[in-house]
Amino acid sequence: MAGLTLTSLGGAGTVTGSKHLLEHDGSRILIDCGLFQGQKNLRELNWKPLPVEAPSIDAVILTHAHLDHTGYLPRLIREGFTGPIICTEATRDVAELILTDSAWLQEQEAAFLNRIKKSKxxxxxPLYDSRDAQRALDAFITYPFNEPLQTPKGATVQFRRAGHILGAATVDIHWGDRRIVFSGDLGRYGDPVMIDPAPVREADYVVIESTYGDRLHDASHTAETLADVVERTIRRGGTVLIPSFAVGRAQTLLYHLWSLRRSGRLPAVPIYLDSPMAINASDLLHAHPHDHRLDPQTCEAVCNIATYTRDPEESKRISRNSEPKIVISASGMATGGRILHHLKAFGPDEPNTILLAGFQAAGTRGRALLEGAHDLKIHGDWIPIKAEVANLPGLSAHADAAELMRWLSGFRQAPEKVFIVHGEPQAADTFRARIDRDLAWQAVVPRQNQVFTL
Known part of the structure; x- marks a missing residue:
């Protein structure tokens, strides 16, 4: 195939499953390789073959390590992919945590279904197993930020910081005579932990996320809102339960809790970080000091604000403990992990609070809570939710609509086209309209598997 084409195999019309395929003269590079999450019709896509055969893909380039950007890699390996997986150093380290955990969960779910004999x-x-995850990790090749690298198929790639989480990058690809920039997931400007997204000056085409393309964050009162939630919950003798993404969000929560305690606003109650992956991700803050804003002393103090619980028995004791406390546990959308046991324990009691601290995709328990659900189906049982449900939208690690526009304003001239991905339909189309109105740039929301010639 002559020329350059772009096809979104995932992350189009949804915030999950990011996979963007570039093809040039018969060669193929996949930007991100994420797992579909949320609604059942999306999750079922993980089991369907890709429109292109895995062995035909020459390389994968990752923007960052979150599951919706890397979680399909072991399946791609199982299907015959043998090329390099290219990313930043911190992305590789975070991906090791996420892919190892994902494979273990896949194996556990399959074993559970076989025990109860309820599988079709x-x-x-499992979609893939631990061996597939390790084979994927063995294929990783890391490169530093801001240094051009040459791929085996003649594309020049450069990573720039995107904020968001450790190692997150925008990906600038010059292939043939075309230059295309992928935003990945852009972080916040002025975030207390993560570094600001770096500007990109030139591109023929831009592929940009739109998770919050129709919304603005009110980050000015994040700490105050967190303090208020904790204070009123503790005052009535309850527990604050925070479903949290293990990588990024958990560490930002620890920072805010540390800041509140230092200022005297945080009640003297135990804080538990009950997620082995989040604990390991917190350790990575020390390993990658240039990927965040915290100096070594502050980093140490932030990480020490909580009691870490790795052992499952310790986690169960937290659920049985009725004393006031703060519990941070994964997963952030309550799709799995230890948070489910805590929801069963604390959700039915009015003194407690469930504090949502990030984006909740359609079809997840987190979205159901956000929309006022009075019960949740967990481990086959319907659990009544009488605890207070609060929201902390300003804590998001994703840029809001204004911040996305700020990043786009870094380009010196209009690209030929902007492709809007990684957003639910309303958010993506609202952002498309804003680009048209404010910048007069041509923008489009791709459909899944729609092919664009660049």
């Missing part, structure tokens, strides 16, 4: 398939099989 006999036996139930």
């Amino acid at each position: 398939h006999s036996p139930a099989l």
Whole structure:
């Protein structure tokens, strides 16, 4: 195939499953390789073959390590992909945590379905296993920020900081005579932990996320809102339960809790970080000091604000403990992990609070809570939710609509086209209209598997 084409195999019309395929003269590079999450019709896409055969893909380039950008890699390996997986150093380290955990969860779910004999398939099989995850990790090649690298197929790639989480990058690809820039997930400007997204000056085409393309964050009162929630919950003798993304969000929560305690606003109650992955991700703050704003002393103090619980028995004791406390546990959308046991324990009691601290995708328990659900189905049972449900939208690690526009304003001249991905339909189309109105740039929201010639 002559020329350059772009096809979104995922992350189009949804915030999950990011996979963007570039093809040039018969060669193929995949930007991100994420897992679909949320609604069942999306999750089922993980089991369907990609429109292109895995062995035909020459390389994968990652913007960052979150599951919706990396979680399909072990399946791609299982299907025959043998090329390099290119990313920043911190992305590789975070991906090791996420892919190892994801494979373990896939294996556990298959084993559980086989035990209760409720699978449509006999036996139930994992999407991939730990061996596939390790084979994927063995294929990683890391490169520093701001240094051009040459891929085996002649594309020049450069990573720039995107904020968001450790290692997150925008990806600038010059292939043939075309230059295309992928935003990945852009972080916040002025975030207390993560570094600001770096500007990009030139591009023929831009592929930009739109998670919050129709909304603005009110970050000015984040700490105050967090303090208010904790104070009123503790005052009535309850527990504050925070479903949190293990990588990025958990560490930002620890920072705000540390700041509140230092200022005297935080009640003297125990704080638990009950997520082995979040604990390991917090350790990575020390390993990658140039990827965040915290100096070594502050980093140490922030990480020491909580009691870390790795052992499952310790986690169960937290659920049985009725004393006031703060519990941070994964997953952030309550789709799995230890948070489910805590929701069963603390959700039915009015003195407690469930504090949502990030984006909640459609079809997740977190979205159901956000929309006022009075019960949740957990481990096959309907659990009544009588605890207060509060929201902390200003804590998001994603740029809001104004911040996305701020990043776009860094380009010196209009690109030929802007592709808007990684957003639910309303957010993506609202952002498309804003680009048209404020910048007069041509923008489009791709459909999944729609092919664009660049």
